[in-house]
Amino acid sequence: MRITLKIFTYMAVGFVILGIVGYFWLKTSLPTVSGDLIVPGLEQPVSVYRDRNAVPHIFAGSKRDAYFALGFVHAQDRLWQMEFLRRLGAGRLAEVLGPQVVRTDKFIRTLGLPRAAEEIFANSNADVQAALKAYADGVNAWLAGRSGALPPEFALLRYEPEPWRPADPLLWSRLMATRLGRNQASETMRLRVAEALAENGLPAELIEELWPQAGVAEPTSIASSALVPKPDWLQDSGSNGWVLHGDRTTTGKPILANDPHLRFGAPILWYLAHIEAPGLRLTGATVPGVPFMVLGHNGKIAWGMANGGGDVEDIFVETVDPNDPEKYLTPEGPQPFRKRREIIKVKGDDPVEITVRETRHGPVVSDLLSTPRADGRVAALATPAVRGDDSTVAALKAINESKHWRDFEAAARLFHTPHTNLFFASTAGDVGLVSAGRIPVRKAGTGFAPVRGDDGVHDWSGFIPTEDLPRRHNPSSGWIVNANNRVVGDDYPYLITRDWGPPYRAERIIEFLKKRDQHDIDASEALQGDTVSAAARKLLPLMLAAPASAAREKEALSALREWNYEMSRDRPEPLIYATWLRHLGRELISDEISGPKARAYQRLLNRPGARFVHTVLTVKQHWCNDISTPEAESCSDLLAETLGLALDELEARFGDDWSEWRWGEVHRAAFSHPVLTHSPLAARFANLNIESDGGDYTVSRGMTAGQGRISPETHLDGAGYRAVYDLADLDNSRFMIATGQSGNLFSPNYDDFLERWRDGKYIRIVGGQKFLRDGGGTLLSLKPN
Numbered sequence: 132m133r134i135t136l137k138i139f140t141y142m143a144v145g146f147v148i149l150g151i152v153g154y155f156w157l158k159t160s161l162p163t164v165s166g167d168l169i170v171p172g173l174e175q176p177v178s179v180y181r182d183r184n185a186v187p188h189i190f191a192g193s194k195r196d197a198y199f200a201l202g203f204v205h206a207q208d209r210l211w212q213m214e215f216l217r218r219l220g221a222g223r224l225a226e227v228l229g230p231q232v233v234r235t236d237k238f239i240r241t242l243g244l245p246r247a248a249e250e251i252f253a254n255s256n257a258d259v260q261a262a263l264k265a266y267a268d269g270v271n272a273w274l275a276g277r278s279g280a281l282p283p284e285f286a287l288l289r290y291e292p293e294p295w296r297p298a299d300p301l302l303w304s305r306l307m308a309t310r311l312g313r314n315q316a317s318e319t320m321r322l323r324v325a326e327a328l329a330e331n332g333l334p335a336e337l338i339e340e341l342w343p344q345a346g347v348a349e350p351t352s353i354a355s356s357a358l359v360p361k362p363d364w365l366q367d368s369g370s371n372g373w374v375l376h377g378d379r380t381t382t383g384k385p386i387l388a389n390d391p392h393l394r395f396g397a398p399i400l401w402y403l404a405h406i407e408a409p410g411l412r413l414t415g416a417t418v419p420g421v422p423f424m425v426l427g428h429n430g431k432i433a434w435g436m437a438n439g440g441g442d443v444e445d446i447f448v449e450t451v452d453p454n455d456p457e458k459y460l461t462p463e464g465p466q467p468f469r470k471r472r473e474i475i476k477v478k479g480d481d482p483v484e485i486t487v488r489e490t491r492h493g494p495v496v497s498d499l500l501s502t503p504r505a506d507g508r509v510a511a512l513a514t515p516a517v518r519g520d521d522s523t524v525a526a527l528k529a530i531n532e533s534k535h536w537r538d539f540e541a542a543a544r545l546f547h548t549p550h551t552n553l554f555f556a557s558t559a560g561d562v563g564l565v566s567a568g569r570i571p572v573r574k575a576g577t578g579f580a581p582v583r584g585d586d587g588v589h590d591w592s593g594f595i596p597t598e599d600l601p602r603r604h605n606p607s608s609g610w611i612v613n614a615n616n617r618v619v620g621d622d623y624p625y626l627i628t629r630d631w632g633p634p635y636r637a638e639r640i641i642e643f644l645k646k647r648d649q650h651d652i653d654a655s656e657a658l659q660g661d662t663v664s665a666a667a668r669k670l671l672p673l674m675l676a677a678p679a680s681a682a683r684e685k686e687a688l689s690a691l692r693e694w695n696y697e698m699s700r701d702r703p704e705p706l707i708y709a710t711w712l713r714h715l716g717r718e719l720i721s722d723e724i725s726g727p728k729a730r731a732y733q734r735l736l737n738r739p740g741a742r743f744v745h746t747v748l749t750v751k752q753h754w755c756n757d758i759s760t761p762e763a764e765s766c767s768d769l770l771a772e773t774l775g776l777a778l779d780e781l782e783a784r785f786g787d788d789w790s791e792w793r794w795g796e797v798h799r800a801a802f803s804h805p806v807l808t809h810s811p812l813a814a815r816f817a818n819l820n821i822e823s824d825g826g827d828y829t830v831s832r833g834m835t836a837g838q839g840r841i842s843p844e845t846h847l848d849g850a851g852y853r854a855v856y857d858l859a860d861l862d863n864s865r866f867m868i869a870t871g872q873s874g875n876l877f878s879p880n881y882d883d884f885l886e887r888w889r890d891g892k893y894i895r896i897v898g899g900q901k902f903l904r905d906g907g908g909t910l911l912s913l914k915p916n
Contacts, residue, residue, distance in 0.1 A: 157286060158877050159279025162207035165909040170276060172199065172268045173915035179204060180903040180910050184894050185872040185880040188405040188903055195265045197408035198422045200913060202269025202295070205402065209419035209874040211284040212398055213270070214292050215805055216420055220302025221245045222475065227288050228806070229478045234499075240473040241487050241494050242309065243517050248301035250519025259525050263297040266422035270295035282875050284806055287813070300421045304523055308516035308548035312444045337723065343746045369615040369632060370437035371659070371830060371850070372554045373640055374562045377858075379609035381651045384859035385556035388655040389426060389435025390850035392832050397802040397819050398874040398881065401425075401852040403866055405896050413531055414896050415866070416852045419874070423527045426854065428864065431534045432557045433856035437613050441550035441570045442577075442628040444514045445591075447492040447584030451507045459490055459509070462587035466491065492584055493517065511584060513591065515569040521547045526567075536561045536604060543567040544597040550627075552613045558858050564611045566601040566618050569594040570627055577629045595625045612640050614830070633742050635665040635828040643830075655855045656865060658830060660891035662698045666741040666828035667708055671696070673748040674711065677770035684774055687789060698826040698833065700795025706844075707789065709798075709826060709835070710781055713843060714773040716744055722759045741828060795822035797844035798833060800889065802870055817876050821889050825849065831891070853893070865893035 164181050175192035177200045182188065187204045191197035205213060218224045222239030224232040239245070252263065271294050285291060370391040377383045393400060401416040406424070415427015426435055452458035458465040468488040475483040488495040490511040497510035515521070522545040529542035530553075539555045543565040546553065550568030555561070571591040576582055582589040601619050603611055615632030642665075643658050644650065675692060679685045687707055694704040716739040747754045748766055755766035778789075785792045800823040807817035823846050825833030834848035850869075857863040869888045873880040887894075898906060 157280055157283050160282045161279075161875060161878055164207075164911050167912045167914060168276070169916050170203065170272050170913045171916045172272045173913055175915065177913040178900060178910060179913060180898075180900065180908050182896075182898070182903060182906060182908040184403075184884075186403045186405065186894075186896055188896075188898060188900075189407065190900055191406070191408040194408050194411050195261065197406050197411055198262045198265040199269035199272070201404065201406060201417065201422055202266040202271075203273045203913065204269075204404070205417070205419040206270045206273035206295075208872060208878075208880075209398065209402060210273075210292070211282045212874045213295075213420040215284075216303050216306065217295075217299050220248070220306045221299075222473075225475055225477045225483075227290055227478055230480050233475060233477060233483055236475045237473075237483070237485055237499055238496075240475065240485065241496060241499055242512070242514075243487070243494060244302065244305040244309065247305055247517045247519055247521070248298050251301050251304075251521050251524065252298035254520055255522070255525060259528055260297065262422050262528060263300055263524075266300065267295040267297045283813075283877070287806070287810070301524060303418060303420050304521075304548075305516060308521075308523075309514070311438050311549035311551075312514055312516055343742055369636075369832065369834075369848075370435075370552075371614045371636060371640065371832070372435045372437045372552065373610060373612045373644070373655070373658075374435075374554050374556050374564070375644070375650055375655075376562045376605060376609040377560050379644075379649055380859075381649050382857070382859035384558065384560060384857070385433075385562050386650065386652055386655055386858065387433045387435055387554055387556040387562075387856040388659060388854070389437070389554060389856075390659055390832075390853040391426070391436060391438075392834065392849050393851055394848050395800060395802045395846075395851060395869065397804045397817060397870055399802065399851040399869040401868045402872060403868060403896060405898075411532070414861070414864070415854065416868070423524070424531050425527065426852065428856050428861050429531060429533070430558075430861060432539060432555060433858060433861070433864070434530055434533075434539070434556075435554035435854070435856075437552040437554070438615055439550035439552045439566050439568060439618065440615055440628055440630070440632055441566075441568060442626070442630065443516075443548070443550055443568065443570055444512060445492075445571070445573075445578050445589070446496075446581035447490070447511045447513060447589070448581050449490050449492070449495070449509050449511050449584040451509060453507060460585040461491060462585070468495070490584065492590075510581065513571070515571070515594070516548050518547075518569075523547050535559065536563055539563070540565060540602070543600075543602075552618065554611070554613075556856065556858050558861070560858075561605060562611060563604040564602065564613065566627075568600075570600075570625070571595075572625060577626060579629060595627075599625065601627075610644055612637055612644070614640060633666070633740070633828060635669075635741065636830050636832070639663060639665040639830050652855050652857045652863065652865065656891065656893060659850070659853050659855070660824075661830040662824045662826075662833075664696050664698050664705075664826050664829050666745075667696045667698075667826075669745055670712065670741055670748070671708060673745070674715070674770055674774075676767060677774050678767060679771065679774070681775075683778055683789070684771070687774065687778060690789070698794060698798075698824055698829050700798060700822045700824045701793055703789055703792035703794070705794040705826065706781065706792050706797065707777065709794075709844060711774055711777040712741070712744065713837070714776045714780075715770065716740070718757075718769055718773050718776075719744065719747055719754045722757050723754070794844075795824075797842050798823055798826075798835070798846050800833070800846040800849065800869070802885075804876075807876070813876075819870060819882050819885055821885055823849075823889050853888075855893070862895065862897040864895065866896055867893045 174196055177196050178190040180188040189200045191200055222236040225236045372389045374387045377385055380386050402419050404417050406413045412430040413424040415424050418425050450460040452465040458467050471487050473485050492511040492513040495509045496512045526542050526545035533539045533542055543553050546567040547569045553565045553567050555563040572593050574590050574592055576589045614636035616634045616637040617631035679688050698705040752766050755769045756764050799820045802819040804817035807813040823833055825831040827834055832849045833846045836845045836847050837843050853867045855865045867888050871880040871883045
């Protein structure tokens with residue numbers, strides 16, 4: 132017995148020692164941020180100052196060395212993030228993560244994103260290629276010269292990254308083009324809903340009511356003169372942006388504010404940096420893995436972006452030739468499918484081989500279904516995201532180097548994917564917006580649902596000419612606003628989309644801007660943090676018509692009547708309202724689209740949208756009737772029923788005293804690590820979450836989950852980057868990202884921005900070399916050999 136006890140004691144001590152050794156070994160993965168380093172591949176010395184917020188300030192003797200140094204610094208702080216995005220975009224996750232991600236790799240390979248990236252690189256001009264090569268050289272210089280461990284994820288997965296290739300940064304741009312295009316998912320959802328309506332004996336025209344179009348009274352940013360599986364990472368996203376002319380500011384110079392909304396992750400996508408070299412001065416947000424400044428200023432202009440929301444994808448239902456399954460029907464007769472073979476390596480399992488078929492419209496995405504269609508039809512995806520002649524990377528480089536509106540306009544013509552609203556302001560006083568991208572011109576139809584591919588009726592005839600894309604320059608109103616709302620009016624000669632985003636954030640921004648004649652930078656900061664729900668202001672008065680006989684319902688309605696519509700984490704009213712709206716939305720449509728295929732549209736069931744609910748309560752009240760019962764129910768009946776359901780749920784979760792309920796208890800911004808989240812121990816340190824304000828339709832966006840395995844109120848999507856640019860003094864511009872500069876969970880900078888981000892705080896990114904030397908940061912001198 133004593134011997135056995137000793138053995139277990141020795142084993143326990145051994146594991147403790149191994150754990151301590153492993154901990155200190157993994158800590159060597161933190162980068163060297165001070166001192167001198169000899170770095171082969173540099174042409175001239177480069178100084179990298181990191182300020183107190185760990186933001187690197189790169190001073191290089193040439194543009195080439197600046198791109199090289201940015202690649203080096205990105206690799207120091209965010210190597211695993213870069214590697215993960217590279218493998219995601221290349222369809223090579225299964226090589227290191229195993230069978231559970233084969234589905235995602237199949238989707239990427241079927242689209243052909245790796246092939247598109249290679250073609251884009253080959254078609255890029257020499258300057259763009261040189262920048263991409265210099266950046267890759269910088270990443271590889273860090274990989275070759277490191278002396279410690281790789282970041283913890285590599286140790287966990289037991290592999291080392293391959294050298295960086297010049298085309299690798301283009302994989303991220305293809306991911307974004309695919310992610311923000313996203314119309315394929317809407318088309319597929321509508322087809323499934325149409326099938327469900329038919330099963331319940333209801334007309335397909337009801338689909339138009341489920342997806343109501345933007346009304347003529349909604350703000351416009353520019354007054355005009357079961358087919359496809361969807362990967363989890365394809366999520367709806369949005370952005371806010373506004374630019375004020377100097378006539379509307381206290382300084383007489385423009386202010387530009389921008390906060391793009393994407394799915395949260397740990398670390399956040401964005402990485403702050405300041406870069407100076409002859410002919411290059413950039414400050415703002417980069418994306419690790421990409422050599423150009425994505426959002427920021429260059430000393431002369433500032434720019435921002437918001438998803439344009441254009442309908443740039445179509446599903447074409449192709450008919451397989453009944454006489455030859457190797458062909459499909461076209462207006463010119465049967466044509467052979469183009470085929471290519473893709474082999475997906477899988478960690479711990481045999482490789483998976485797929486044959487990708489393509490039609491004249493694009494890749495056959497229905498082949499990804501676990502059970503292929505047996506009716507002689509297949510679905511092909513048409514999208515500009517997979518074209519090899521895309522010049523968006525050249526546009527980004529040109530924007531970085533623009534000095535005036537005319538330069539910016541010329542750069543915007545090169546911006547192909549995704550469809551993006553590009554905001555502009557200059558120190559010269561100009562402001563503007565260009566809605567840039569390749570937006571298809573259809574021979575017929577609106578892209579609302581999948582269409583036949585064999586007759587050519589709905590084929591694309593090209594893209595909206597760049598000279599006809601919506602734009603605005605120095606408007607008389609003194610401002611330009613876009614928050615994914617409609618960009619043009621009904622008299623615009625081309626179809627951009629029939630599915631503009633909800634107007635609520637844009638309405639709130641415009642309301643705020645109209646309150647005063649002139650604004651300062653602090654006002655734009657406050658507006659980015661605004662939590663008033665314009666949607667609640669429209670919906671709640673209609674919902675409050677609910678009859679209430681019980682005391683708890685009366686108390687809840689009374690509290691909501693006194694509510695100021697702020698989605699504050701410390702208040703109960705946002706929680707009551709959001710839960711009631713969720714139940715109401717679900718009950719409005721659950722009877723019409725119920726059936727055995729209900730799982731296919733759970734997302735719609737859990738969050739049908741405020742615009743739809745408003746339409747029902749004001750115009751289309753027939754949705755309030757439950758078609759599964761013989762009685763006719765009114766909206767008043769349904770409002771009372773769903774209020775009771777909401778209060779039942781909340782009491783079960785939080786107790787009977789509604790005054791103690793808090794929105795922040797459930798509305799927590801959640802930043803999950805894509806790999807370590809699956810390890811219970813590592814997830815405790817790698818995943819980040821914090822109580823947050825805001826909601827689905829507030830300017831400070833707190834987009835909720837609405838479905839899935841987590842709480843429906845979890846805050847999953849929002850402004851991972853916020854910036855306000857002061858064109859009177861660009862050093863006075865304000866910046867913030869959501870987590871921290873480092874992607875290494877052993878670093879104190881992994882999460883040091885989180886609370887400041889939640890509380891609406893900002894930093895400034897300023898300083899020449901002397902200022903930075905005296906400011907308490909660190910200096911890393913990179914020297915050529």
